[in-house]
Amino acid sequence: MRDPLPIHHDGRVVAGPSEVVSGVEESVIEAARIALLHGIAQGDVYRTGQNSWSPAGWRRIDEEPLRVLRADRLQTADDPAHHDVVRHHSSWMMVVTGESGSVLLGCMEGETPRLRADTDVLTGWTETGRPGTWVLLRGAEQDVLARYRALLADRYGAMTAEPGAVWCSWYSLYEGVSQALLDDIVPELPGLGFDTVQIDDGWERIVGDWQPNEKFPGGMRATADGIAQAGLRPGLWIAPFIALPGSEIVARHPEMLLRDGNGDLVRAGENWGSHYYTFDFTRADARDHLVETVRRVVKDWGFTYLKLDFINAGAVAGRRSVDIDREAAYRQAIATIRDAVGPDVFLLGSGAPIFPSLGILDAVRTGPDVAPLWSHFVVTEPTDALGRNALVNATNRLWLRGLIGLDPDVVYFQRRQNLLTPEQRQWLLDCATLSGFRAVSDLPDWLESVDRDAVRDYLASRPNTRQLSRYRYAIDERIVDFSAAVDGLPGPYPL
Structure with a gap:
């Protein structure tokens, strides 16, 4: 002792x-x-x-x-x-x-x-x-x-569900995703080794009103069916805890929104060039709205993989209808989703409070958005979308593997519009391998023949891994050291 x-x-x-x-x-x-x-x-x-x-x-x-x-x-x-x-x-x-x-x-x-x-x-x-x-x-x-x-x-409990090999629309199409583009992309994905397609932000009318926009004229049921018919799992991005000020749900049901001690609406964060609001999920009507939203996506439309984004909004401070701890309120909200969709739907949380998600979400993102750019000589904000920021966070949360699924975000095989060096790309690939979560966003027609082979090999590989020290790992017989990527980060000095 x-x-x-x-x-x-x-x-x-x-x-x-x-x-x-x-x-x-x-x-x-x-x-x-x-x-x-x-x-x-x-x-x-x-x-x-x-x-x-x-x-x-x-x-x-x-x-x-x-x-x-x-x-x-x-x-x-x-x-x-x-x-x-x-x-x-x-x-x-x-x-x-x-x-x-x-x-x-x-x-x-x-x-x-x-x-x-x-x-x-x-x-x-x-x-x-x-x-x-x-x-x-x-x-x-x-x-x-x-x-x-x-x-x-x-x-x-430990969450052990597998996400599959995920193709994500975000880092290639961003908000330009459409049914027409997916019609060309989806048929090529099985041959590359993918088995899950995640449609990201850009399909909805507006954040808060979860119905398809004009780029999906056949509706989301037809979209999910098309993905399933290609032998792939349909996945969808949704942010059910937040709503932009211009959404119909804000105009029609302001009583469901979270307020502060003065009765003013709580600004739960910023994105899309605006602040956004969140809901008071201790209210029965707000929970009913949440259940109706996710059941429509899963039961009516057929998506069985959900990326739940910006869900930290469920834990912001505010005056709720029931006096409850705010992280407990968040946990009750994600439990409401799990109960509504059932145990077989894969739930990935992005912006998720990690420890209050244990035992409910299958996986969580472990860092900020990645980018095909490693760093910027001006930017020192550690949460900005950069390759280095994503890697630093993800490697420093690898110790959680085996408790909850870890999503370090996508890796890159594309050579066009990519400013990452081969070493930086390999660091991201190795971190994703160690995380056990494989996701790619490259468009098939961006990939050269050698890159297509590399994608197939990567998605199929299941090497043995072990940790040797804080930033050193073995992937099969190869030693990976993230020290050079992590050390020497810009200091916490405001711009």
Whole structure:
């Protein structure tokens, strides 16, 4: 047993400290607030933000924190309620590591749990002030992460459904997706090794009104049937938790929308050149609307793979009709979707609060949008759509594999309109292989013969993988080291 850490809490010790597998020392504490002197003045700290797009990764503990930099991105890409420009901050769990080993403080169950760390103290608390269940783990870095993952899997279950080999319309067609274009693309996809087609943003009338626009004149049932007839699984992007100000649902049913303490509509984030609203899903009418929306997509139209985007809006702060923790409100909303569509529909969450999604969503995006551009000499915002940003987040969340599906976003084989170097493309490919989620957006007619062969090989491959250290992995007999991609990131300095 190690020397005990000085620790203070407002609850009770349930178990421990005791040694468990791999020499990890474990204590379980029920408390609303817990603080400990970690004793690691020189070392690294790991943070993971609230949702898919939130920065995740390591910083020196004496450096400025890894965080969202742009004020206009904060509401969408992390949790503004606990943003800190001075101290390291995280959602649900945090790790401090140094020469003497690692200390992980993580919540097992609690109401919007958050953490902060500096060179002396690691603190965790629940937003509501009601007790949560925390675990304190001490041991080697990879061992404490593995133990925390195992404890979460015991509590919430491990999601093991496979997404298939996914072709996504977004990074080739963006909002220009149409039935006419899909008619040309879909027949070529089975021969390349794809088995799922995900139609992304651009099919709907407007975000909030989930009916097809004029580019899908035959309706979405005909679109899904055409994909299925090609031997592929029909998938659809939808953002059922949000609505743009100009949508019909906002005009006709403003009573369903989430409001703040002054009665004003909550702005849940920004995109499409506008702010957007979210719903109060503690209201029965809002839940009924959600159920009707997703059942129409699945039962009436025939889509069995749903990419649920911008769903962090379900956890924003507001005055709900029922006094409930906001992350619990989010979890109830995604559980409503799961109950409505059944266990066999694959649910991928993007912008998803990761830990409140455990046991319900099949997979979550693990980083911001990728792009065929690695970095930009002006941009230092870690949540912007860039290849490096996507890779940094995704590699730093690989420890979650085996608990929930991990979507690092698409990889690129195309050579046109692609500014990634071969090394950068390979990093993205390797990260996707380690994540176990294969998605591509390249148009078939953009691919040269050698690229088509590479796509087939990639989608069919199932190599053995194992982690060797923080950023080093083995894929079969090949060693992959992401250190050069991750190290030397731009510092958290506002533009």
